[in-house]
Amino acid sequence: xxxxxxxxxxxxxxxxxxxxxxxxxxxxxxxxxxxxxxxxxxxxxxxxxxxxxxxxxxxxxxxxxxxxxxxxxxxxxxxxxxxxxxxxxxxxxxxxxxxxxxxxxxxxxxxxxxxxxxxxxxxxxxxxxxxxxxxxxxxxxxxxxxxxxxxxxxxxxxxxxxxxxxxxxxxxxxxxxxxxxxxxxxxxxxxxxxxxxxx
Amino acid sequence: xxxxxxxxxxxxxxxxxxxxxxxxxxxxxxxxxxxxxxxxxxxxxxxxxxxxxxxxxxxxxxxxxxxxxxxxxxxxxxxxxxxxxxxxxxxxxxxxxxxxxxxxxxxxxxxxxxxxxxxxxxxxxxxxxxxxxxxxxxxxxxxxxxxxxxxxxxxxxxxxxxxxxxxxxxxxxxxxxxxxxxxxxxxxxxxxxxxxxxx
Numbered sequence: 001x002x003x004x005x006x007x008x009x010x011x012x013x014x015x016x017x018x019x020x021x022x023x024x025x026x027x028x029x030x031x032x033x034x035x036x037x038x039x040x041x042x043x044x045x046x047x048x049x050x051x052x053x054x055x056x057x058x059x060x061x062x063x064x065x066x067x068x069x070x071x072x073x074x075x076x077x078x079x080x081x082x083x084x085x086x087x088x089x090x091x092x093x094x095x096x097x098x099x100x101x102x103x104x105x106x107x108x109x110x111x112x113x114x115x116x117x118x119x120x121x122x123x124x125x126x127x128x129x130x131x132x133x134x135x136x137x138x139x140x141x142x143x144x145x146x147x148x149x150x151x152x153x154x155x156x157x158x159x160x161x162x163x164x165x166x167x168x169x170x171x172x173x174x175x176x177x178x179x180x181x182x183x184x185x186x187x188x189x190x191x192x193x194x195x196x197x198x199x
Numbered sequence: 200x201x202x203x204x205x206x207x208x209x210x211x212x213x214x215x216x217x218x219x220x221x222x223x224x225x226x227x228x229x230x231x232x233x234x235x236x237x238x239x240x241x242x243x244x245x246x247x248x249x250x251x252x253x254x255x256x257x258x259x260x261x262x263x264x265x266x267x268x269x270x271x272x273x274x275x276x277x278x279x280x281x282x283x284x285x286x287x288x289x290x291x292x293x294x295x296x297x298x299x300x301x302x303x304x305x306x307x308x309x310x311x312x313x314x315x316x317x318x319x320x321x322x323x324x325x326x327x328x329x330x331x332x333x334x335x336x337x338x339x340x341x342x343x344x345x346x347x348x349x350x351x352x353x354x355x356x357x358x359x360x361x362x363x364x365x366x367x368x369x370x371x372x373x374x375x376x377x378x379x380x381x382x383x384x385x386x387x388x389x390x391x392x393x394x395x396x397x398x
Contacts, residue, residue, distance in 0.1 A: 027311075028227055028312075108314075109311055112225075112308055113227075115369075129371070153382055153383055159363065160359070160363030160366075160367060161359050161360055161363055162363065163362075163363040163366050164359030164362040164366070165363075168362065183352055184356050187349065187352050
């Protein structure tokens, strides 16, 4: 079905143009007109792929999520020490390079813009909370967590730490650079994990 | 100088109208026209107090910061156990009531909108980082911090935790409610402070 594949490919290209427009001009610049121009399409052609601006924006955010998920899945099957694996996965969420920083900026702009529209917003949300839950559960299954931890609170805390660092990496990149982010995360993971040399 | 006082009073009223408009309609609704209407003023009258939209928005954010600072200063002179005082101050930043939630929402909308305009943005920023620095230094001076902590990392971590919780309180208020926020913060403060009953 080559036609269907072309259709999906074209939708992805338009989503990437949307992403570029949001990064350059913010959400207020993400009009169907500007996006069509960026993608080199007529308004009519764009409407063939996305009938409303909302549909286009929701698809664009879904693509951000899929890209991050694909990177995380790739790491999760690597042969790494569990603590190192968890750190590497978190570093796909907290922005430490151009790709993840662009994702954070698009996420931030999108969230601020759509926070009030419950039906759009909820569908895009809580993926990271569930991911963090899985990471903590994984450390637990590997017998790496300290005894007597309040797991529920540790999940909430790590989740807040990740999004707080992500926010600061975007807003204060001079101080909150890659080296500092890694230092804070390693420090935190060590604080909840057993010291393996002691075992 | 009654005239000067009136002038400042009126500017505050306009800032409050701006705040209401941002909460109701987001930044994209915060036009000079909408704000004048909300404040019950003509466009010309509003321009007498603020010559540009930018000047008005910057003033509005300055007011958010001043209100939070005033509440924090009030707590800092209260006769409380240092750890309790630190917790109470943090709870003026992380939204746990209508007032602080409104401040968070306005801050978030404002930041997303103005992030690209360096000259406006920087002036409004980093107040919380400095506040967190002071809180950790205060615990240190009171001899409440555990020995051998990496103070610099602890400041960065607490700062990320505070802003991450604030973000989640706004985006996921069902789960991240007051009770849960207090639990995470108390847990974190206990993890960096000495157990006083042991002393």
